[in-house]
Amino acid sequence: MSVSVIILAAGMGSRMQSDMPKVLHNVAGASMLIHAMRSAEGINAEKTVIVTGHGAKHVAKAAVDYDETAQTVLQSEQNGTGHAVQQAAPVLHDFDGDVIVLYGDTPFVRSETLQAMLDEKAKGHGVVVLGFNAADPAKYGRLVTTDDGLLDAIVEFKDATDTQRAITFCNSGVICADAKLLFELLNEVKNDNASGEYYLTDVVGLARARNLTCAAIACDEAETMGVNSRVDLAAAEVAFQNTARREAMENGATLTAAETVWFAYDTVIGRDVIIEPNVVFGPDVTVETGATIRAFSHLEGCHVSKDAIVGPYARLRPGTELGNGVKVGNFVEIKAAIVDEGAKVNHLSYIGDAEVGSEANIGAGTITCNYDGVFKHKTKIGARSFIGSNTMLVAPVSVGDDAMTGSGSVITKDIPDEALGLGRARQDNKEGFALKLMNKLRAAKAAKTKE
Numbered sequence: 001m002s003v004s005v006i007i008l009a010a011g012m013g014s015r016m017q018s019d020m021p022k023v024l025h026n027v028a029g030a031s032m033l034i035h036a037m038r039s040a041e042g043i044n045a046e047k048t049v050i051v052t053g054h055g056a057k058h059v060a061k062a063a064v065d066y067d068e069t070a071q072t073v074l075q076s077e078q079n080g081t082g083h084a085v086q087q088a089a090p091v092l093h094d095f096d097g098d099v100i101v102l103y104g105d106t107p108f109v110r111s112e113t114l115q116a117m118l119d120e121k122a123k124g125h126g127v128v129v130l131g132f133n134a135a136d137p138a139k140y141g142r143l144v145t146t147d148d149g150l151l152d153a154i155v156e157f158k159d160a161t162d163t164q165r166a167i168t169f170c171n172s173g174v175i176c177a178d179a180k181l182l183f184e185l186l187n188e189v190k191n192d193n194a195s196g197e198y199y200l201t202d203v204v205g206l207a208r209a210r211n212l213t214c215a216a217i218a219c220d221e222a223e224t225m226g227v228n229s230r231v232d233l234a235a236a237e238v239a240f241q242n243t244a245r246r247e248a249m250e251n252g253a254t255l256t257a258a259e260t261v262w263f264a265y266d267t268v269i270g271r272d273v274i275i276e277p278n279v280v281f282g283p284d285v286t287v288e289t290g291a292t293i294r295a296f297s298h299l300e301g302c303h304v305s306k307d308a309i310v311g312p313y314a315r316l317r318p319g320t321e322l323g324n325g326v327k328v329g330n331f332v333e334i335k336a337a338i339v340d341e342g343a344k345v346n347h348l349s350y351i352g353d354a355e356v357g358s359e360a361n362i363g364a365g366t367i368t369c370n371y372d373g374v375f376k377h378k379t380k381i382g383a384r385s386f387i388g389s390n391t392m393l394v395a396p397v398s399v400g401d402d403a404m405t406g407s408g409s410v411i412t413k414d415i416p417d418e419a420l421g422l423g424r425a426r427q428d429n430k431e432g433f434a435l436k437l438m439n440k441l442r443a444a445k446a447a448k449t450k451e
């Protein structure tokens with residue numbers, strides 16, 4: 001049975017106090033929209049349709065940038081969740097299968113939970129709703145169940161009686177139904193309610209009127225956490241980080257001060273990895289078994305292989321590939337560079353747009369001068385080469401295998417294998433000069449104090 005997902009993302013999110021659409025705000029390095037799209041990915045959604053409204057252009061671009069097959073539709077007026085889902089009808093008219101509706105501002109619904117809804121739906125229900133037992137049911141829609149545990153209706157808080165308001169089993173907003181049925185039912189939805197909106201939730205009552213059964217399955221309240229304000233956004237970040245930290249430790253990583261390590265939505269950490277305090281992971285980082293990430297390092301878009309040691313105070317930027325056992329030390333920045341097995345870049349260096357051969361040693365203060373103000377150029381550093389401290393490698397340039405550079409060199413020409421490249425002024429010692437100069441200066445000072 002195939003499934004498609006509709007993500008509602010048209011709302012303004014006025015409480016965010018932002019010029020940016022709410023769903024584009026980040027949690028763990030990815031917009032909430034992308035979190036929802038990844039949930040859809042996890043159940044192999046055939047089509048993912050994003051309903052845009054406020055900031056439609058930006059939301060649509062973010063969706064397609066993440067997944068070029070994503071489809072977006074515009075809901076120009078926000079007339080309710082039912083009306084929002086209806087906008088996806090033209091895109092799904094030839095789709096045969098189940099549809100799941102997600103919210104773009106509810107980033108943590110797990111694919112496993114969506115799969116459980118599909119499994120429940122496969123038992124023959126018309127509509128399956130994801131519910132949760134709310135600690136504080138506040139203004140959530142209430143799930144009215146029958147004696148045999150089936151779902152009878154969803155009643156919005158505003159429209160609920162006191163008895164219904166006493167129910168704590170609430171609607172998360174996630175709904176699953178057969179595509180054809182869903183759009184048929186939505187055509188019957190009216191807006192004669194307290195909000196004057198077309199409620200998606202009304203499809204439950206309408207399905208029941210057709211003698212179809214409906215069901216609700218429950219998930220953890222944390223999973224359905226929605227974001228409406230910056231305070232909620234911060235709470236969502238905390239929730240994400242706590243889960244990510246616990247998972248990393250459960251999978252065999254040591255986090256010496258777990259509460260100070262910040263993961264991205266997609267960070268992959270192997271077994272026996274040690275992560276020291278205050279490490280920040282941006283998107284797209286993989287750290288393999290046995291590697292150590294020392295304190296105050298910042299990593300994004302990089303791959304750290306087995307037993308490598310990074311930091312303290314290292315910065316790995318996108319396109320960095322560290323081989324097995326590589327060492328990157330303090331105040332080193334690496335970008336778009338492959339550093340082969342066993343190479344060392346231990347202190348105060350910038351390595352960008354480069355290849356560093358295995359077992360090479362990059363001396364303190366070495367810089368690949370990769371940018372001429374307009375273009376970026378490449379530096380190749382051979383295996384087992386020794387780059388003297390404070391070498392400027394003016395790219396494009398290459399240093400051969402087993403080659404060397406003299407400290408302080410400005411290297412502008414390729415260095416062949418096994419050669420020493422020197423590019424600095426020759427030293428000239430003037431005998432007695434230092435003393436003579438000092439005496440002169442001291443005499444000048446003495447004359448001045450006498451005046």
Ligand code: UD1
Pocket residue numbers: 008009010011012051053075077078079080081082083084103104105139140141142154156170171172173198199200201226
């Ligand atoms: C909705 C549910 C409620 C549930 C709650 C969970 C309905 C009628 N009510 O209420 O039962 O407990 O979510 O959080 O569905 N949106 C659009 N276009 C619209 C309206 C909404 O795209 O015209 C989007 C919003 O941007 C938001 C989501 O749909 O992401 C939910 O809308 P919201 O207005 O927050 O619904 P609630 O009133 O909270």
Ligand code: MG
Pocket residue numbers: 226
């Ligand atoms: Mg809401």
